[in-house]
Amino acid sequence: MSEIKVNSIKGVGASAAAITVNNTDGTCTANLSNRQNRNLIINGAMQVAQRGNVSSVTSGYGGADRFMFNRSGAAVVTIRQQGVGNSPTDQGFGFSQQFDVTTADSSLAAGDYARISYRFEGQDLQVLKKGTANAEQLTLSFFVKSPKTGTHIVELVDQTNSRHVNLSYTVSSANTYEKKTITFPADTTGTLTNDNGRRMDLNWYLAAGSTYSSGTLQTSWGSDTNANRAVGQVNCVDSTDNAFFLTGVQLEVGTVATDFEHKSFAEELRLCYRYYYHTGG
Secondary structure, three states: OOOOOOOEEOOOOOOOOOEEEOOOOOOEEEOOOOOOOOOOOOOOOOOOOOOOOEEEEOEEEOOOOOOEEEEEOOOEEEEEEEOOOOOOHHHOOOOEEEEEEEEOOOOOOOOOEEEEEEEEEHHHOHHHOOOOOOOOOEEEEEEEEOOOOEEEEEEEEEOOOOEEEEEEEEEOOOOOOEEEEEEEOOOOOOOOOOOOOEEEEEEEEEEEOHHHOOOOOOOOOEEOOHHHOOOOOOOOOOOOOOEEEEEEEEEEEOOOOOOOOOOOHHHHHHHHHOOOOOOOO
16 A cells, blocks of 8 residues: 655645645645635626616615725716626626726825725624634635726725725736736634624725825734725726726635636526615516
């Protein structure tokens, strides 16, 4: 009988191990791209759009379910679900969420901001083990088409404990779909309430005045500090020629961005019904 003893198995050129072995008890941890229910995001492929396109939005939903726009300042958008021709179909996504600027905020006041938000219930986040010694890292992946090159900010906000972490990604080509992958650190401080309340937000900033950008970017979890939220963020709402597109959003436990977990339209619609049910008429 032959036996192979290893600490881990890693693909050639990979940055992380596919299988990690515990040398004490022989158990292993595997990064599997085909495991189910790994995506914490509902409607990340922007398939379900019960409200239809909504114009004159300053705060609220439209287009694809679950992804809202909010702002402080002058910016106003139309939110649309876009299809073939405006989505990265070559990457397997037939829909995207468009935030089309209809009133610009070209001269940001200190307290101005614009962002896209996704909100989580606490009972859906217990897998994060947040606030314990076993807290998990989270990896976010998404496809974005921005009207601006340069620094953009994404943020996780712990609503229960008033904590946040903010990381940057860079857009290299304006008005071109690019895939972005970001890994958020684990947080061993502050457990998340296990209920159906709004306990965590995921935010993509589109613009940020000095109130939200004059400090040092909060790249590790810490107490809420507005000045550290969106340092370096370019202004994506400074012209009515601007539109920001988002699709293929996946948030999963661990440090590896696995292939997007595609769900059927029927399954995504059922999940979206919890938050909005359109009866017609």
